[in-house]
Amino acid sequence: MSSMPFYVSPEQLMKDRADYARKGIARGRSVVVLGYDKGIVFVAENPSRALHKVSEIYDRIAFAAVGKYNEFENLRVAGVRYADLRGYSYDRTDVTARGLANAYAQTLGTVFTQESKPYEVEIVVAEVGATAEDDQIYRLTYDGSVADELGFVAMGGAAEPIETALKDRWSPGLSLGDALSLAVELLGQDPAPGPAGGTTRTLTAAQLEVAVLDRERPRRTFRRIGGGLLDALLSTEDPTSDAPAEDDPTPGRHDTLTGEGSPRDESSNPQTQRPEQGPE
Amino acid sequence: MTTGADAGKLPAAYLSAGSSSFTEFVGVHAPQLLPSRRVLPPGNMLEAPHGTTIVTATFAGGVVMAGDRRATMGNLIANRDMEKVFAGDEYSAVGIAGTAGIAIELVKLFQVELEHYEKIEGTLLSLEGKANRLASMIRSNLGMAMQGLSVVPLFAGYDLDRQLGRIFSYDVTGGCYEEHDHHSVGSGSLFARGALKKVWHPGLSAEEVVSVVVEALYDAADDDSATGGPDVGRRIWPTVAVVGPEGVRFVGDDELRMVVEAVIAARQGNPGGAR
Numbered sequence: 001m002s003s004m005p006f007y008v009s010p011e012q013l014m015k016d017r018a019d020y021a022r023k024g025i026a027r028g029r030s031v032v033v034l035g036y037d038k039g040i041v042f043v044a045e046n047p048s049r050a051l052h053k054v055s056e057i058y059d060r061i062a063f064a065a066v067g068k069y070n071e072f073e074n075l076r077v078a079g080v081r082y083a084d085l086r087g088y089s090y091d092r093t094d095v096t097a098r099g100l101a102n103a104y105a106q107t108l109g110t111v112f113t114q115e116s117k118p119y120e121v122e123i124v125v126a127e128v129g130a131t132a133e134d135d136q137i138y139r140l141t142y143d144g145s146v147a148d149e150l151g152f153v154a155m156g157g158a159a160e161p162i163e164t165a166l167k168d169r170w171s172p173g174l175s176l177g178d179a180l181s182l183a184v185e186l187l188g189q190d191p192a193p194g195p196a197g198g199t200t201r202t203l204t205a206a207q208l209e210v211a212v213l214d215r216e217r218p219r220r221t222f223r224r225i226g227g228g229l230l231d232a233l234l235s236t237e238d239p240t241s242d243a244p245a246e247d248d249p250t251p252g253r254h255d256t257l258t259g260e261g262s263p264r265d266e267s268s269n270p271q272t273q274r275p276e277q278g279p280e
Numbered sequence: 281m282t283t284g285a286d287a288g289k290l291p292a293a294y295l296s297a298g299s300s301s302f303t304e305f306v307g308v309h310a311p312q313l314l315p316s317r318r319v320l321p322p323g324n325m326l327e328a329p330h331g332t333t334i335v336t337a338t339f340a341g342g343v344v345m346a347g348d349r350r351a352t353m354g355n356l357i358a359n360r361d362m363e364k365v366f367a368g369d370e371y372s373a374v375g376i377a378g379t380a381g382i383a384i385e386l387v388k389l390f391q392v393e394l395e396h397y398e399k400i401e402g403t404l405l406s407l408e409g410k411a412n413r414l415a416s417m418i419r420s421n422l423g424m425a426m427q428g429l430s431v432v433p434l435f436a437g438y439d440l441d442r443q444l445g446r447i448f449s450y451d452v453t454g455g456c457y458e459e460h461d462h463h464s465v466g467s468g469s470l471f472a473r474g475a476l477k478k479v480w481h482p483g484l485s486a487e488e489v490v491s492v493v494v495e496a497l498y499d500a501a502d503d504d505s506a507t508g509g510p511d512v513g514r515r516i517w518p519t520v521a522v523v524g525p526e527g528v529r530f531v532g533d534d535e536l537r538m539v540v541e542a543v544i545a546a547r548q549g550n551p552g553g554a555r
Contacts, residue, residue, distance in 0.1 A: 078294035084396045106289035251525040
């Protein structure tokens with residue numbers, strides 16, 4: 001006869017798993033996602049330029065995550081595969097954040113109950129709509145629960161005080177500059193563990209990963225914000241409060257707006273499809 | 281998707297670590313979506329619309345690609361305003377000759393392939409990398425090509441490292457060859473190539489090369505019934521893409537109308553055209 005396992009009640013098992021996942025998520029830094037007048041902005045405290053917490057999924061959909069990098073990177077790749085396959089076999093307009101959030105929820109839920117260890121991640125799937133009312137922000141937690149959030153989300157680290165402050169101070173129609181300053185100020189108040197814990201810090205551009213889904217761009221709306229543009233948006237003296245409509249002029253990948261160099265030639269089309277032409 | 285308790289969750293193939301190639305992922309997870317995985321019944325070749333002539337030529341800071349708008353099926357015109365030149369991604373254009381249905385499906389797959397790589401890896405593929413991905417797609421279509429459903433693309437792009445426009449041609453077996461200066465594929469390519477040799481010369485500007493490729497397409501349409509000339513009555517102009525350091529730009533209809541009208545005017549009483 002094999003050894004008799006100790007009996008653990010399902011309630012205790014789930015509670016242990018949830019505690020385990022929650023602890024893992026709280027160890028990292030927070031990510032804030034909030035709506036602004038022209039789209040949705042993602043702000044993460046992340047000094048790495050290569051290991052992203054915020055990424056593009058599809059034309060109007062982005063992904064933000066906190067927790068264990070290898071686990072959410074795995075989910076990000078799965079999301080890109082889901083979106084690209086769906087867009088390829090149906091149409092680009094048939095790829096929705098809601099569909100992806102459901103698929104993630106089922107996946108996280110299954111892993112939580114069936115695998116030996118839950119994913120230590122919390123993710124946001126956001127889709128920018130034609131107007132601010134059509135924007136969708138879904139928050140998914142380690143156990144597969146989904147919440148449809150209105151306007152803002154803070155997750156990871158000590159997210160609760162940030163969330164409370166956002167409830168008071170966020171309002172629809174903020175400019176990008178205002179939304180960004182609010183997010184960065186609240187991220188700086190995060191009472192992080194360690195010697196500097198509990199104090200208010202001023203985060204600089206080098207410590208931040210910032211990206212937007214800009215509803216006014218054609219087709220692919222995701223852009224990272226860096227370089228001089230991020231400095232200008234964060235600065236209280238500089239009047240810049242919005243991202244430029246034109247991409248950077250330098251040849252190369254145009255996923256990052258730095259606001260440096262002269263604007264691109266108006267006639268150039270950075271998108272991969274021929275623009276629609278009406279009848280003459 | 282699986283059924284039962286796990287319904288709706290992402291299948292294991294989505295979560296497996298692996299390649300950043302969309303085609304490879306689809307090949308494992310949903311092979312029926314790939315044109316190359318389709319099994320054709322043995323028997324006679326079927327008749328399907330064919331796309332015809334694509335021309336491309338370099339200029340000082342990039343490359344221009346143009347295609348006529350006609351698709352033929354036997355002696356009939358299947359479509360008179362089909363687009364056969366597409367943007368592969370921000371810095372490349374791909375033109376297609378051969379079986380239109382499969383060619384357009386391949387281009388669509390190629391576009392997703394490039395964007396997928398960009399999103400997963402966070403960087404752009406090199407121009408050779410893109411040309412080789414297209415070669416492997418053509419290679420996997422060999423079975424269909426042997427049954428008469430062949431696709432022959434032409435690929436042109438701006439090389440960000442070398443800062444110049446480059447052209448790659450293909451054969452039905454997936455062979456990929458870099459071409460210099462200019463090239464043409466499709467049924468009217470012999471005539472277009474002859475025209476390019478006489479009209480194109482090094483050091484032309486982008487605008488001049490646009491006029492050169494329109495001239496070459498006109499010559500192709502002049503002698504090849506499967507290539508469509510510019511249709512002044514219906515205002516159907518060739519598709520012309522200019523690829524340079526600013527990315528891919530499709531030349532607008534108004535600009536093209538002027539180029540086409542100039543080419544037609546210059547041929548009044550001089551049917552051989554510019555030389």
